[in-house]
Amino acid sequence: MATGADVMIDIRRKDFGENTTVFVDLSLQIPAGQVAALIGPSGVGKSTLLRMVAGIDTDFEGSLAIDNAEPDRAGVPGFVFQDPRLLPWESALGNLLAVKPDLDVGRALKLFADLGLSGAEGNLPAELSGGMQRRVALARALVVQPALLLLDEPFVSVDRKLAHELRGLLAQVIGAYQPTVLLVTHDARDAAELADRVITLGGRPAQISDELLIDRPRGDRDRDYISCKVAEMERDGAAA
Amino acid sequence: MIGLTFSQIRKPFLSLEWFSIPLLLLIWHLLALWVGHRLFPTPAAVFVELVELAGKKHLFVDMGKTLCRAAIAFVVAMFFGIFIGGLLGRFRRLDRLFANWILIGLNLPAIVVAITCYIWLGLSEFALILAVVINKTPLVSVTMREGVRALDHGFTELAQVYRVPFWRRVRHFIVPQLMPYVLTAARTGLSLIWKIVLVFEVLGSDGGVGFRIGIFFQTFNITGILAYTSAFMTVVILLEYLVLRQAEKRILGWRLAQM
Numbered sequence: 476m477a478t479g480a481d482v483m484i485d486i487r488r489k490d491f492g493e494n495t496t497v498f499v500d501l502s503l504q505i506p507a508g509q510v511a512a513l514i515g516p517s518g519v520g521k522s523t524l525l526r527m528v529a530g531i532d533t534d535f536e537g538s539l540a541i542d543n544a545e546p547d548r549a550g551v552p553g554f555v556f557q558d559p560r561l562l563p564w565e566s567a568l569g570n571l572l573a574v575k576p577d578l579d580v581g582r583a584l585k586l587f588a589d590l591g592l593s594g595a596e597g598n599l600p601a602e603l604s605g606g607m608q609r610r611v612a613l614a615r616a617l618v619v620q621p622a623l624l625l626l627d628e629p630f631v632s633v634d635r636k637l638a639h640e641l642r643g644l645l646a647q648v649i650g651a652y653q654p655t656v657l658l659v660t661h662d663a664r665d666a667a668e669l670a671d672r673v674i675t676l677g678g679r680p681a682q683i684s685d686e687l688l689i690d691r692p693r694g695d696r697d698r699d700y701i702s703c704k705v706a707e708m709e710r711d712g713a714a715a
Numbered sequence: 716m717i718g719l720t721f722s723q724i725r726k727p728f729l730s731l732e733w734f735s736i737p738l739l740l741l742i743w744h745l746l747a748l749w750v751g752h753r754l755f756p757t758p759a760a761v762f763v764e765l766v767e768l769a770g771k772k773h774l775f776v777d778m779g780k781t782l783c784r785a786a787i788a789f790v791v792a793m794f795f796g797i798f799i800g801g802l803l804g805r806f807r808r809l810d811r812l813f814a815n816w817i818l819i820g821l822n823l824p825a826i827v828v829a830i831t832c833y834i835w836l837g838l839s840e841f842a843l844i845l846a847v848v849i850n851k852t853p854l855v856s857v858t859m860r861e862g863v864r865a866l867d868h869g870f871t872e873l874a875q876v877y878r879v880p881f882w883r884r885v886r887h888f889i890v891p892q893l894m895p896y897v898l899t900a901a902r903t904g905l906s907l908i909w910k911i912v913l914v915f916e917v918l919g920s921d922g923g924v925g926f927r928i929g930i931f932f933q934t935f936n937i938t939g940i941l942a943y944t945s946a947f948m949t950v951v952i953l954l955e956y957l958v959l960r961q962a963e964k965r966i967l968g969w970r971l972a973q974m
Contacts, residue, residue, distance in 0.1 A: 554876045564891040564969040573887045574877035
């Protein structure tokens, strides 16, 4: 696994259509290995920013650099979408092979084992539970050995118990592989559990309205405090 | 439906399917007995006629000719239909420009196309096959156009993020999404082609099932007509079960798993 990448975001302007300006003069730097959680009200542009960093959305003025390279020239990022987005005609292992054909199957099987997916390699997505599908999506993101891991509300529409379980798993994975992570979330618990830094986006065009740096290690009390604080930041972001 | 295999899902329906043809034959038999006329023979009488015709070897030669024409027309029409449909689905402007061509193609009476082809090109194999292709291609194009339009943008994004090379995208991301449409086009296309080929053979050809049925028609030999039709339908059913269903199972097995 590559070590984390430095991410430099300097957007001069990003519009949606003719009437909606999403960002004006937005600058953000995420140092290598940092886990940054991006919070803020719905529609503020969090997912848009993530898609821009991933190189999906290139229609903007400004620059993005991942380890001093443009996103499409930098290493392949890992991306976990809001939905698992697994190819339904491919097996769990086939979904990994679809994005990384030169995959070392032994490594993939170890990754499956790390994520609690042993024995599910040959199953089609429809034969897996929702939680297992999300784990396969996470395995797919990790199998490209990303220096940058992008997570777009990875636990949205997942029940609390499963979200808690997946969050713990993700924390372990991030700890083990040390990528730079940009996490878009609405859930204060995601930030409290995973993030080193919480960034609130608010207003229109969106600006960084608040930031919080979080120390590690953190205990349950810290997490509760951070959850409350993050929820408060999100409310303030919505009011901005 | 986690944990169930495809065969478990399909079994109850398959077992019912076994009764389908016997039921049809039974109804036919009862109706024939009830009508009691030489122009409405029983399945048994048709079967006897079929055996007799098979002995004269005409049947196999005619079937061979018709199947050969249908196969060539099918392959050519599928090729052009997939190609044109793909372009129309992908490029909106092209679709708008040629939308009315497709509409005309879909609604042009098959008989008009056949007669025009025969007049222009003579009573040749080429004219017959071309007429079938012209009739069939718009239908395949429309099906494939819808398939391309329905491609999941999410998977395109996924391929984009992971920088999947073009041909790999086609192979692993696009083709599997289009296969249900290809199979639909193949199935509807085959049924249409059988019908059209036979009609065109009646109109003008030197042999084939349609040609022979045309001769039987002149002598009101309904038993002969039904014998040829039964032989032909047997081939169609065999194709359905041995080729189309198997292909469907192999290619679209993942869709059954989603049921």
